[in-house]
Structure formats: structure tokens, C-alpha cells
Amino acid sequence: GLAQASAAMIQFITQHVASSTWLGMAAQSPETSGVAVVVTTTGRWLRSYALMPHPNVAAGLMVLGLIALMLLKKNNWWLPLMSVLTFGLFLTFSRSAVIVWCLMLIVLTIMRKVSLSQVLTTVATLAVSIAVYWPLVSSRTLNEQYIEQLSITERQDQLQNFQDLLPRYWPQGIGLGQFALDYDQPIHNVPLLIIAELGIFAVIIWYWFMFRSVKLSHPSAYFLLAIFLLGLLDHYWWTLPSLLLLWMFVVGWGYQGKYHSINQK
Structure with missing residues (x-):
């Protein structure tokens, strides 16, 4: 840091x-x-x-x-x-x-x-x-400058692209990494991006696996909450391998803390 x-x-x-x-x-x-x-x-x-x-x-x-x-x-x-x-x-x-x-x-x-x-x-x-x-x-x-207005327009376009894909591909998605190939940039929302690429069932399983690791008394809960909130506003926790690995490390840390406390009981 x-x-x-x-x-x-x-x-x-x-x-x-x-x-x-x-x-x-x-x-x-x-x-x-x-x-x-x-x-x-x-x-x-x-x-x-x-x-x-x-x-x-x-x-x-x-x-x-x-x-x-x-x-x-x-x-x-x-x-x-x-x-x-x-x-x-x-x-x-x-x-x-x-x-x-x-x-x-x-x-x-x-x-x-x-x-x-x-x-x-x-x-x-x-x-x-x-x-x-x-x-x-x-x-x-x-948002008075053109570059900020362009950023907002791009995100609106990404959301529209997602809405166009959803009716046809909601069960299975269009394929991992395919959104950025088809539409220049991934949508700046991790849950929606997972739905677009892997389908609705994948996002349910993914976040069920993540939130199942949460134990409020364990520090990992706060890191996971931050990652979840950041993922609602950008895509890098899913599209950058190093950040995805860090995310999984935090999830694993959460499971370790959760089951360690269970074993102590």
C-alpha cells in the first residue's frame, strides 16, 4: 500500500x-x-x-x-x-x-x-x-468536461450491450472473456459481467461460494465487502488475473478463519 x-x-x-x-x-x-x-x-x-x-x-x-x-x-x-x-x-x-x-x-x-x-x-x-x-x-x-461525459456514455453503452445479450444468453453466457472482445470494454460491473460471460447460474454459485466464507468477526469479511462494492462499479476484480487471484485468496482466508473457529468449538 x-x-x-x-x-x-x-x-x-x-x-x-x-x-x-x-x-x-x-x-x-x-x-x-x-x-x-x-x-x-x-x-x-x-x-x-x-x-x-x-x-x-x-x-x-x-x-x-x-x-x-x-x-x-x-x-x-x-x-x-x-x-x-x-x-x-x-x-x-x-x-x-x-x-x-x-x-x-x-x-x-x-x-x-x-x-x-x-x-x-x-x-x-x-x-x-x-x-x-x-x-x-x-x-x-x-461531469462538465467532454472526457467525463464520454466515460458516462461508454458505461451506458456497456449496460445497453448487456441488456441486448441477456435475453439470448442468460443461461450459459457468451463465453469467458468474450464481452471485451465483442464490445471493446467489459461492462463496469462484475456480477453483470459474470452473467454475460458465464450465465445467471454461474454468478449465483460464485457469490454463494464467496458469501458462504463470511464470518463477521473475521477481518476477511471487510475485505470481501470492499471487493464486492468495488466490483459493482468496475470490472478489474474479474478481468485482471492478479486481482482475481487476490480475491480468491481473501475468500480462502475467510474459509480458513471460519472453519478454524468451528474446530476450536
Whole structure:
């Protein structure tokens, strides 16, 4: 998490993503077409990729990093790290990840898994970041720039494509990975994407298997909730093998915690 946040800050300051063969990262600059940017009246601003192929993916991992930090470290010495992670998350300008993080913060607070100092640290960091970079935040939230309007239009088109497929392919789907091949991009919703590619029965089995591992007293429950919420707003937990593997690791961790407690009884 700290490595992701540090890379995010360096990239935003330099407005450049350096290429890396070892990390599988391509060079990115805001002037290049197709690069994730925030457009304002002053120009194009690079959204931080951190060490991932897209800012949204980096943001999703930083959300998990923040949850881990809140659950595992309640010592005040870790508050600066929490602030760094929150700022790194902000610099991705990922609307979906920030929304999910705010929801998870509410859940963790209700479940009394976080301290007041932790909540105040992350809220204050977000508030100051929004105030300082308001022109960029307003561009992402008010959808006045063409690039934001295009993003919304693309997601509406993806939903329409899904609705066109559903009547014909709802039992068996069109095939794993086929949605992106047929329609440029996968639909930004994991449950709907699974239905489109593998059918309605597959999504029922998939989420039944996932939620069956949940034990509220186990930390994995909060990670799974975050992954589920992020999956409602983007597709990378299903389309990126490394993220899918991480998802399955968390599910397995949940089963391990659940059956370990049963065996102790």
C-alpha cells in the first residue's frame, strides 16, 4: 500500500509514469491520447497509476490497504501512513474507489473496528486534498468536461450491450472473456459481467461460494465487502488475473478463519 501511494505521489508531481519492464508498466503522459487524465480549463492532468495498469486498479488496492491498516494497527504511530495512503488514493481520482472507501469507513466505524483518531486522520486528509485540488475534483464530479461525459456514455453503452445479450444468453453466457472482445470494454460491473460471460447460474454459485466464507468477526469479511462494492462499479476484480487471484485468496482466508473457529468449538 505504501509503495502504491508513494508511486502515486511521485507520478502526480512529475505528471509522468515511467516505464518498467520488471513491473510491466508502460510510460504514460497526460498529452498522450488514451491515458487516464482529469481535464480542466488549465489543461490535462495525469491521474496517478501508481504501480498498476490503471488508476482505478491502484485505487482499489489502496482501499484494501487502508482497511488492513485500520484493522491491524490502532497505534497512533501509524496515522501518518494512513494519511499517505489516503492521499495516494485521492491522487488516482477514482470516483468509485473513493465512494467505496467512504462507505467502508462508515461500516468500520459502526462495527467499532477503528479509533476516532483513525477516522479523523483519513477524513481530514480527504477534506484538505479536495479543498486544495478542487478544480480537478469538480471536473471529475460535475461531469462538465467532454472526457467525463464520454466515460458516462461508454458505461451506458456497456449496460445497453448487456441488456441486448441477456435475453439470448442468460443461461450459459457468451463465453469467458468474450464481452471485451465483442464490445471493446467489459461492462463496469462484475456480477453483470459474470452473467454475460458465464450465465445467471454461474454468478449465483460464485457469490454463494464467496458469501458462504463470511464470518463477521473475521477481518476477511471487510475485505470481501470492499471487493464486492468495488466490483459493482468496475470490472478489474474479474478481468485482471492478479486481482482475481487476490480475491480468491481473501475468500480462502475467510474459509480458513471460519472453519478454524468451528474446530476450536
